[in-house]
Amino acid sequence: MITNLFRFYVLSSTHVALAILSLSCLTHLHFDLSLQTDLFVFIFCATVGTYNFIRHYASLDIKSRFNRPIFVFSFMSVLGMGLSATKLTSQTLLVALLLGMMSLTYVLPSNRFFGGLRYLPFLKAFIVAACWASVAVILPLLNHQIEFDRLAWLIWLQMVLWTFTTIIPFEIRDISSDSESMKTIPQVFSIRGAKIIGTLMLFGVVVLSYFNFLEFYSVIPTLIACVLALVCLWKSTVHQSTYYASFWVEALPMVWLLMVVFWKWI
Numbered sequence: 001m002i003t004n005l006f007r008f009y010v011l012s013s014t015h016v017a018l019a020i021l022s023l024s025c026l027t028h029l030h031f032d033l034s035l036q037t038d039l040f041v042f043i044f045c046a047t048v049g050t051y052n053f054i055r056h057y058a059s060l061d062i063k064s065r066f067n068r069p070i071f072v073f074s075f076m077s078v079l080g081m082g083l084s085a086t087k088l089t090s091q092t093l094l095v096a097l098l099l100g101m102m103s104l105t106y107v108l109p110s111n112r113f114f115g116g117l118r119y120l121p122f123l124k125a126f127i128v129a130a131c132w133a134s135v136a137v138i139l140p141l142l143n144h145q146i147e148f149d150r151l152a153w154l155i156w157l158q159m160v161l162w163t164f165t166t167i168i169p170f171e172i173r174d175i176s177s178d179s180e181s182m183k184t185i186p187q188v189f190s191i192r193g194a195k196i197i198g199t200l201m202l203f204g205v206v207v208l209s210y211f212n213f214l215e216f217y218s219v220i221p222t223l224i225a226c227v228l229a230l231v232c233l234w235k236s237t238v239h240q241s242t243y244y245a246s247f248w249v250e251a252l253p254m255v256w257l258l259m260v261v262f263w264k265w266i
Helices: 002-011 014-030 037-058 067-085 090-107 124-143 150-173 185-213 216-234 244-249 252-265
Strands: none
Touching: 002 014, 002 067, 014 037, 014 124, 014 150, 014 244, 014 252, 037 067, 037 090, 037 124, 090 124, 124 150, 150 185, 150 216, 150 244, 150 252, 185 216, 216 252
16 A cells, blocks of 8 residues: 555656646745745645646557546646636746746657657756756746745756756656657766766856855755765666666655755754
8 A cells, every 4th residue: 555655656747747846935034035835835736737738648558557547636636736827927927828838848759840848859857957947946936926036046056957967867868769860968978978077057056056155054955965966876787676766866856955954944
């Protein structure tokens, strides 16, 4: 029973939705924003619906006992997304629509005119990282009608670097199944090279965190989270366990959020 619930939790994209929600919460904490329940519901439901569409559209050959429950859960998430969207600003919805279009075109089948964005050489990780960072940073600030300044874009860049790094274990896992034309980071730079690039990205996350706070004490939660991410990155292999990337690596944003909350509490 517990095993089935855990599998459904991961396969239904609930885990990934909580991960991106955690990054959004970090933005709220950093800018001291009031909690936006409607936006949180929108982000969670939109992530579940989008990821489940991508997963099951791109992998039509996958059959699972969870297909019907996941379909029902996805349908309910789409309804929740629609209801919560009525409470958001028009600017927020416009950006969310653009991000949604990018996400849904990600898995278009490859053809001689235009294939899914995932098939564009070198761009797979950048597209996913930019979308995640935009959901986590741009949507909350837009919905609070906060002017974008240098700090906002530095936080956005920090989220891009973080997300880009945590994508690498997935690309290492999929290196044998991804088409060579996709030119993923491990395919181009080798697995070791991809890990070195990810390490540099995490260093960038810490440096940007220092620039944002200008004091080392406030950087410590981010530093701890980046060290954990670094360990997960270097332990990544092609033949990793089933839930290594989809659960443990995907849980890193939640760990980062917990570190920040705990640090503020003490």
